Amino acid sequence: MSTNPKLRAGELAVGASREQVVAENLSRTQIVMYAGASGDFNPIHHDEPFATGGAGYPSVFAHGMLTMGLTGRLLTDWLGDGVLRSFGVRFVRQVWPGDTLTATGTVTSVGADGQVGIELVTTNQRGEPVVAGEAVAQLPV
């Protein structure tokens, strides 16, 4: 399977980490763009009267999958293209318009075969986690 890695597994040590701001002052425009691109038109993500009315939220909020996609940018910008073997997250807190998100990846394992395990957490501007997860990448040894 062809890949375009940015580094070798040997260049990563357990405990090495990298962080990246993946959204700054997240806009409703970006949330709407994501709705169109992903096909998820749940009005809770774009219809303010719906979100604040019967639904009882303070405003619309981002799709969890938008936050996951933003978190993925950390992985691909760090490790390369086409190198991921798995990527999973738990959505732990909503992301609101105006939030600034920082994704952090920490190396948890480096296999002799080049498989690298990464622990992920993305936090908002208050330092609260919004998603947590893990990924496995296949890198050249």
Next chain:
Amino acid sequence: MADFEFPVDRTAILNFAAALGETNPIYWDEAHAKATPLGSVIAPPTFAVAAALWNPDAGLRGIRQIPKRSAPPAEKGAAREGRGGGGGSARLLHGEQRFEYHQPLRPGMRLSASIRPGRTWEKEGKRGGKLRFSETITELRDERGELVVTSTSVGIITEKAVEG
């Protein structure tokens, strides 16, 4: 649940990458992509969710009427006047998502999507009352039947609105 075709094209990938604020040329620039070992534009890691655009049984569809089966399943959730019959719900949350990658997802692929239910379970939530969890597993395969991406989504239905 559903089996349908998901034809992948560069415009869909461009739109998806743009919505993520991407700057990586691998998602749109053919000349750049051809000069890499990948040899073509590829899709971002979470692009498989865009299969929803081709799912004739998809919920959360806004006003879109196509593609849709001739006898559509009943809309669930808070489909109301002025909301476009979107099938949206304030009580259905996305709890977890996992992707397994088998090969790069490339424009030009005519993927076969197969969606099936996975496990279901219940838990007493701290803030949202009783929580019902259900897994949905989506397999995307290429024209030769080889797996491209396996997606596992965990939905949570809450009894009341949950604030983060």
